[in-house]
Amino acid sequence: MPFNTSQTGWRARIERRLTGAREFVDDTDPEALAVVTASMGALLTAFIGFLLASPWTAVPFGAFLLVTGYGWARHQALVARAISLAMTTVTLLTLGLIVVFIFAESIPAFRYETASVFGVSVPGAGMFTQARWDAVSDPVRYSLLPMIHGTVMVTTIATLVAAPLGVAAALFIAEIAPPRVRELVKPGIEILAGIPSIVYGFIGFTVINPWASGAFDLNGGSTYLFVGMVVGLMALPTVVSVAEDALTSVPDVMKDGSLALGATDWQSMTSITLPAAFSGVSAAVLLGVGRAIGETMAATVMLAGVPRISDPLVNVFYGYETLTSLIARGYGSANGVHESALFAAGVVLFVTVLCLSIGSQYIEARMRRRLGGAE
Amino acid sequence: MSRATRTALVRDDRTLYEAVAGTAVGLSGVAFVVGLTALLGLVGIDDPVAGVGLSVALGALLLALGASVVGFGMASRFGFVDAAPQPSAGIVAAVAFTAIWGAVGAAASGAAGVGTGGRLALGAVLGGTAFAATAFPREDVGSTAPAGALAVLCGLSLLTGLIAPGWERALDGYNATLFGDTVVPAVVLFASLVTGWSAAKAYGGFGARGRNVGAYVLIYLVVGSILAVLVGLVAFVAAKGLPGLFNGFSLGGSGLVSWPFLTSGAGLTAEVAGVFPALLGTIWLVAGAVLFAVPTGVGAAVFLSEYAEQGRFTGAVEVATNGLWSTPSIVFGLFGAAFLIPRFGNQKSLIAGMLTLGFMLLPLVLITSREAILAVPDEYRDASAALGVSKWQTVRSVVLPAAIPGVTTGVILGVGRIAGETAPILLTMGGGVLPAKSAAPDVLGSFRLSASPPFVSNPSLLEATSALPYQLYALITAGLSGNIQNPQEYAWGLALTLLLVVLAFYAVGIATRYYFRRKLHQ
Structure with a gap:
């Protein structure tokens, strides 16, 4: 019975759509409709031509420009609507293309690293069940474990730096600072986000690494400890700005109620603002973690570039390789399965960060619903 | 009481x-x-x-x-x-002191040469004592x-x-x-x-x-x-970079200002090695990315906030946009290398770099433009509709002009962020370590028409080109050495130039925001 109703609902919806579309076609000037159809058709052809890497792509694209130019002059409203729709799909298309292309390129590596798990041969399992990455000498193996270990080390240290400092700074901007100070601190933190990662890396390479090498008598200057701290500094602005948004979105009436009961500012913050904005603040931390995982240049420049797991596991005084630095360092000189293995590292990165992003969006949406209900 | x-x-x-x-x-x-x-x-x-x-x-x-x-x-x-x-x-202070004293105990007993078991034991004892002393x-x-x-x-x-x-x-x-x-x-x-x-x-x-x-x-x-x-950080880079940046700088003379670090390449003929090709490369890179991403992003924002009904489609676009926003830059680089390079002459090229950065800029522009358009009060739209103005006319003459401050600020800040990106162009654009002035891209001057498809070509768009962040990376991997007088000074000057370019975008973006906000509150 429920199946039936859902099916009829489905049909009714399609029918409604169809009627809507028919009415739209009937209401619209036929010439405008023809122009828009021609323009969108040309754009689609151009896109397909580009996907197939055809040299004739320029022809439909030129046609698209011509038809759209004509339509813009004669039927602006409809053309504008169609084009803005096409532009909206670009975002979805980009994400789709990224998924298709980096997955497709990584298939040979996953196939090469097929290993049997409980008697079933699983492609790509060899990347996670042994720890040898060597693209040159026999046996050639492409384990991602050393790089995942490096990424986890760097991200953990970065989060330990960015999360407490970021939340404290967000509290300061949103709750504590007088307006004048806020106008100074907020752009300051934004500027911190603007410093290019390669500049951080350059400072790390020329100043921090040599200093660490001397100050701790290291064997080489690369350490996960200092890479993590630098990356944490780079993830900090993300945490601050997202957490600050969450804190300011807590309705003032809630805080005012608490203050009117005689609570101190800090009591209102810890027992009203922070709990109410907790989801938003944790989403901020998640996004910061995502930034730290994806940070490339500082890690590439400061790390030693040896795909090996440090011993003992938690030794922060070694600095070998992360997923991002592996790709940045190896891409130009790699080919064949090796190159494909770099794409596999990209797949791991992309999937991890996308999950973090979707998770934080879910948390934020929940918070918005809850605060909306409370008001 | x-x-x-x-x-x-x-x-x-x-x-x-x-x-x-x-x-x-x-x-x-x-x-x-x-x-x-x-x-x-x-x-x-x-x-x-x-x-x-x-x-x-x-x-x-x-x-x-x-x-x-x-x-x-x-x-x-x-x-x-x-x-x-x-x-x-309180429990927070108690936990904090437990951790601190536990660590002190473990470190002290370790220094005294006690084994792992002893260290754990002493740490636990001290931590427990600290907990009791704090909480009770x-x-x-x-x-x-x-x-x-x-x-x-x-x-x-x-x-x-x-x-x-x-x-x-x-x-x-x-x-x-x-x-x-x-x-x-x-x-x-x-x-x-x-x-x-x-x-x-x-x-x-x-x-x-x-x-x-x-x-x-x-x-x-x-x-x-x-x-x-x-x-x-900023002061340190400035102090280290100023000698390089102002190497050979002079006022007066034939050209009023002579600033060789910014106007010459690093070839053998150059008296003072400069960063002109990379600077021009960065400018073209940003221009290309903006040309692709800004119309697309603003158009999508208009559709999402003015035309589309809230539903599954807008939800999917929103998730995709936020997902793209947090996608690591190196993944964009991989994507550009796999998708764009085979379609533009099978080698690293300026246009591949432009489009890769454009893909990165797109979510930033879309998110900020959408916020700016949503912030336009509904009264504006209602007033326009009450006058009998059509939907599109309202969008064009009422909504977009009112949203322009927010859009501009978002675009400028986004551009500041991508101008300093290295990872994507490392994989898609390449370029030399110390390019001579002749390697600077001449995009406008090299458009060619031809009789065979694709009919329009531009060799300088299809060449590997250097940009400021990439050149800094290339210098570092070359061990800060090269066929120039003082590579260290050159590299710091380059880092300062890059920092100044990016910070200039941020300063302009933040200043625009303040300007429009003050105008709004007047």
């Missing part, structure tokens, strides 16, 4: 107790700053201060701070001063005694020379050695943080007000350090 009758509603008199506690907060701050300068190597920890080494002097200061912090707690506990402590210092007594004791004891311990070990300038300890199996030069400042930094917090609580008279003061001291310290790091 009895307290309320004894204290005035407004406490404007400074009692001796508050004065002493305030001084302790200040002294902790002094110790923190001195510790920081010692850690950065600005002062040596064996520099003489009043006849003794700096580390001994700091030890004495910590000892005094620790003792006075314990004293504050006792004075309050035995009723010598007027305070409002709560029954317990009244707040005035709970939040001072463990803190004061820690400072006293740190102070004594510095004072007696247990940890002194010449001290060193190899970490077995960790490939590292700890030296007094780094451990002493670290100990001072940590202990002064703890005493500063505890003394600030005492200053506030414990209880709700004391916690308020204690938390504020820590938060102000955090924000102060972040700003100090920011200013320090």
Whole structure:
């Protein structure tokens, strides 16, 4: 019975759509409709031509420009609507293309690293069940474990730096600072986000690494400890700005109620603002973690570039390789399965960060619903 | 209740107790700053201060701070001063002190040569004691005694020379050695943080007000350090980069200003090696990305906020946009390498770099434009519709003009972010380490028409081109050496140029925002 109703609902919806579309076609000037159809058709052809890497792509694209130019002059409203729709799909298309292309390129590596798990041969399992990455000498193996270990080390240290400092700074901007100070601190933190990662890396390479090498008598200057701290500094602005948004979105009436009961500012913050904005603040931390995982240049420049797991596991005084630095360092000189293995590292990165992003969006949406209900 | 009758509603008199506690907060701050300068190597920890080494002097200061912090707690506990402590210092403080004292126990027993089991045992004992000392007594004791004891311990070990300038300890199996030069400042930094917090609580008279003061001291310290790091970073790069940037700079002469670092390449013929090709490459890169991403992003924002009904499609676009926003830049680079390079002549090229950065810029533009369009009050749209103006006319003449400030700010800040990106162009655009001036892209001058498809070609768009961030990376991987006079100075000048380009975008973006906001509030 429920199946039936859902099916009829489905049909009714399609029918409604169809009627809507028919009415739209009937209401619209036929010439405008023809122009828009021609323009969108040309754009689609151009896109397909580009996907197939055809040299004739320029022809439909030129046609698209011509038809759209004509339509813009004669039927602006409809053309504008169609084009803005096409532009909206670009975002979805980009994400789709990224998924298709980096997955497709990584298939040979996953196939090469097929290993049997409980008697079933699983492609790509060899990347996670042994720890040898060597693209040159026999046996050639492409384990991602050393790089995942490096990424986890760097991200953990970065989060330990960015999360407490970021939340404290967000509290300061949103709750504590007088307006004048806020106008100074907020752009300051934004500027911190603007410093290019390669500049951080350059400072790390020329100043921090040599200093660490001397100050701790290291064997080489690369350490996960200092890479993590630098990356944490780079993830900090993300945490601050997202957490600050969450804190300011807590309705003032809630805080005012608490203050009117005689609570101190800090009591209102810890027992009203922070709990109410907790989801938003944790989403901020998640996004910061995502930034730290994806940070490339500082890690590439400061790390030693040896795909090996440090011993003992938690030794922060070694600095070998992360997923991002592996790709940045190896891409130009790699080919064949090796190159494909770099794409596999990209797949791991992309999937991890996308999950973090979707998770934080879910948390934020929940918070918005809850605060909306409370008001 | 009895307290309320004894204290005035407004406490404007400074009692001796508050004065002493305030001084302790200040002294902790002094110790923190001195510790920081010692850690950065600005002062040596064996520099003489009043006849003794700096580390001994700091030890004495910590000892005094620790003792006075314990004293504050006792004075309050035995009723010598007027305070409002709560029954317990709270679970957060208890957990923090448990962790700190547990670590102290483990480290100390490790230094004494005890095995892993012994270290765990001593750590657990000390941590448990600290937990009991923090959580069970009244707040005035709970939040001072463990803190004061820690400072006293740190102070004594510095004072007696247990940890002194010449001290060193190899970490077995960790490939590292700890030296007094780094451990002493670290100990001072940590202990002064703890005493500063505890003394600030005492200053506030414990209880709700004391916690308020204690938390504020820590938060102000955090924000102060972040700003100090920011200013320090920019100042450091500026100080190191200015000699390179102004190498051969002169005013007057034939061209009014001669600035060879920005106007010449790094070839053999150049008198002063410059970054012109990379600078021009960055400008073209940004221009191409903006040309692709800004119309697309703004158009999509208009569709999402004006035309589309909220539903599955808009939800999917939103998730995709936020997903793209947080996708690592190196993944965009991989995508550009796999998707764009085979379609543009099978080699790293300027246009592949432009489009890759355009894909990165797209979500930034879309998110900020959408926010700006949604922020336009609905009254504007209603008023326009009431006049009989069509939907599209309303969007074009009412909504978009009102949203332009927000869109512009978003675009400028987004451009600032992508202008400094290295990872994507490393994989898609390439370029030389030290390009000569002839390698600078001449995009406008090299459009060619031809009779065979694709009919329009532009060789300079299809060539590997250098950009500022990529050139800095290439210089680093080349070991900061090259066929120029002073590679170190050149690299710092390059880093400063890059920083200035990016910060200029940010400064303009932030200034635009302020300008429009002030206009709005007038």
